[in-house]
Amino acid sequence: MSKILIIEDEVAIADLEKDYLELSGFEVVMEHDGEKGLARALDGEFDLVVLDLMLPGMDGFEVCKRIREKKDIPILMVSAKKDDIDKIHGLGLGADDYMTKPFSPSELVARVKAHMARYNRLVNTNQKNNDIVEIRGIRIDKTARRVYVEGEEKNFTTKEFDLLTFLAENPNHVFTKEELFREIWDMDSVGDIATVTVHIKKIREKIESNSNKPQYIETIWGVGYRFKI
DSSP states (O other), rough: OOOOEOOOOOOOHHHHHHEEEEHHHOEEEESHHHHHHHHHHHHSSEEEEESSSSSSSSHHHHHHHHHHOOOOOEEEESOOOOOOHHHHHHHTOOOSSSEESSSOOOHHHHHHHHHHHHHHHHHHHTTTTOEEEETTEEEEETTTTTEEEEEEEEOOOOHHHHHHHHHHHSTTTOOHHHHHHHHHSSOOOTTHHHHHHHHHHHHHHHHHSSSSSSEEEEEEEEEEEEEEE
């Protein structure tokens, strides 16, 4: 459940905002003082802050500035001040939106949902990590299709990359040449399994310190190959 902090000195307004947000499925915490609100915002794990501009103790501009220095969560500033200069100042300090009182609670909920959705999309995009396979000094970046051996990038053809990745993702499993050809080339070998042998040789030249004594891709005589861990 997403958690929202309301920093609002007018208790009746804060209660109304809280009721509407809770009916929409949010968990809500309230503070009625600028300094206490700032402390709660910095100490707690909130997904969005609804911040009034005129607050006792510390005004909303300063609270917004202090929160933004530490956190990048959405801040929705609300105020009875209608001057554009106040909106510009608030947005310039890092607020994501500015609502002028009076406003309908349903509009507040709509804006909160919109900012939450946008923030979650941004966070998920930024946190999306590349798909990585790492085994004993070999780093295979599946997303970027790049291979590093002891930190040095090696160039692989498409099939070399696919074959290395498949073996590395199935360590200690022995595959016949026919199985590898069928898996990587997506067809029956039709007697052309020499292709697998050639590609294994090229891969070894790139990842092994001594391709004549392979430490990664082993030949299992009479059967096929396996990636050793």
